[in-house]
Amino acid sequence: MDKNLCAKTPPMGWNSYDYYDTTVNEAQVRANAEYMAKHLKDFGWEYIVVDIQWYAHGAGSMRDKHQYIPFSQLEMDEYSRLLPDPERFPSSANGAGFKPLADYIHSLGLKFGIHIMRGVPRIAAHNHTAIKGSTVTADEIAIPNSICWWNPDMYGVTDTADGQAYYDSIFELYARWGVDFIKCDDICRLDQPSARYETEMLAKAIQKSGRPMVLSLSPGPAKIDWAWHYETYANMWRITDDFWDNWKLLKDMFHRCEIWQRHVSEGCFPDCDMLPLGYLGKGFGEERMTRFTKEEQRTMMTMWCLFGSPLMLGCEMTKLDDWTLSLLTNKEILAMLTPKCIPHQICLNDSKAVWTAHNAETDASYLALFNLSDEPAPVSVSWKELQMGMVPERLTELWTHEYACVDAAGMVTAALPAHGSVVYKW
Numbered sequence: 001m002d003k004n005l006c007a008k009t010p011p012m013g014w015n016s017y018d019y020y021d022t023t024v025n026e027a028q029v030r031a032n033a034e035y036m037a038k039h040l041k042d043f044g045w046e047y048i049v050v051d052i053q054w055y056a057h058g059a060g061s062m063r064d065k066h067q068y069i070p071f072s073q074l075e076m077d078e079y080s081r082l083l084p085d086p087e088r089f090p091s092s093a094n095g096a097g098f099k100p101l102a103d104y105i106h107s108l109g110l111k112f113g114i115h116i117m118r119g120v121p122r123i124a125a126h127n128h129t130a131i132k133g134s135t136v137t138a139d140e141i142a143i144p145n146s147i148c149w150w151n152p153d154m155y156g157v158t159d160t161a162d163g164q165a166y167y168d169s170i171f172e173l174y175a176r177w178g179v180d181f182i183k184c185d186d187i188c189r190l191d192q193p194s195a196r197y198e199t200e201m202l203a204k205a206i207q208k209s210g211r212p213m214v215l216s217l218s219p220g221p222a223k224i225d226w227a228w229h230y231e232t233y234a235n236m237w238r239i240t241d242d243f244w245d246n247w248k249l250l251k252d253m254f255h256r257c258e259i260w261q262r263h264v265s266e267g268c269f270p271d272c273d274m275l276p277l278g279y280l281g282k283g284f285g286e287e288r289m290t291r292f293t294k295e296e297q298r299t300m301m302t303m304w305c306l307f308g309s310p311l312m313l314g315c316e317m318t319k320l321d322d323w324t325l326s327l328l329t330n331k332e333i334l335a336m337l338t339p340k341c342i343p344h345q346i347c348l349n350d351s352k353a354v355w356t357a358h359n360a361e362t363d364a365s366y367l368a369l370f371n372l373s374d375e376p377a378p379v380s381v382s383w384k385e386l387q388m389g390m391v392p393e394r395l396t397e398l399w400t401h402e403y404a405c406v407d408a409a410g411m412v413t414a415a416l417p418a419h420g421s422v423v424y425k426w
Helices: 026-039 099-107 122-127 161-177 194-209 224-233 247-263 294-307 322-328
Strands: 012-015 047-050 111-117 142-147 154-157 181-185 214-217 236-238 269-271 311-313 341-348 352-359 364-371 377-382 395-397 411-416 421-425
Touching: 012 026, 012 111, 026 047, 026 099, 047 181, 099 111, 099 161, 111 161, 122 142, 122 154, 154 161, 154 194, 161 194, 181 194, 194 214, 194 224, 224 247, 247 269, 247 294, 247 341, 294 322, 294 341, 294 352, 294 364, 294 421, 352 377, 364 377, 364 411, 411 421
Parallel strands: 012 047, 012 311, 047 111, 111 181, 181 214, 214 236, 236 269
Antiparallel strands: 142 154, 341 352, 352 364, 364 421, 377 411, 395 421
8 A cells, every 4th residue: 555645635634733722522523524524625625633632531621730631541442542532522432433423524525534642551551451463461562761741641662563563453443443644743853762663663554454544743843864764654744843823933934844845745745734724722721813914824825835735724614714714715826735836945034035836737837925024025036046937928926816027127026015925826
């Protein structure tokens, strides 16, 4: 099974984290899936991903003290495999797991994903519970000093046949549930030495499961020296830590995209992280509309699509307004989101960025100008510097559908608001 077959283009979907944190429940997942099926599916959006601690009892009930309650009760089967908390996911009761929810999402024409943490549950190791397909127990495959510094749930797993049996067993379960997308956390930036071989174990387990699943690695920043490893074993890898609605983080993303621009290909996507649009933060105790200005939101969407990053919404979709929905359904912007469209940075400094892209399959070319300064300013680039062949008769801006031309001096210039951008096609 070719890992690239399940992600020929950057995955597009929704993830529960930015709005719900650890607290999302089945009814909320279904409501967001129904919204996506009705309003976004026809534009390429298809994944519904349940993020962290779907297995934890009482998740979010001590949010004033802990994001992740230390050593809380976890739902788990006799083979050390975590199961959905039936209080929040009632259709999972009696051993059904996520299959009923996945079946419902599939019935909408969408795909289903879950978040997992690297490793084996600590409680399984402490209680010496069984591993399916192995004669050893969880304590014998656990690495006690391979722990996540921000989440108390898991130990790393030994690079042994028994360790592989554990990963094989959880992916056998996920395949039976109908999972299409796995976001594995505490693994991408290689904080623990075991993270490298555990990534390989995940990939082997997916292959053995017989079900195509997108493998997404978090959190970042990923290490450019290990690009070949991410490309070999995963479909997506985070090039940043958690990305939120903060201009400094968005401006910094231009540097990260510069580093990773040559590593976008079919089935392999450096991941700029989720799109903090719409309403965010309810599970964190601060429900709010995104802090990004409308100009910053367009800049983010333009950069993510031109670069070729996966697109994952983090908002409560049922509260999307018409303007935000228009950002997500601009077919001409979304058309850049393909590895056939090769991105290239022309210029980056503290005040501006210039990127181009060319799709050899459609022969479409693109030019994006970004004002990174805090004041309105013109952004210019010479056509000669772009090295994109003959000067076209006109350029069409994809957000406003206004026209621009290369001037007599051979320059393309746009007067842009602070943090604003344009993207032209010809």
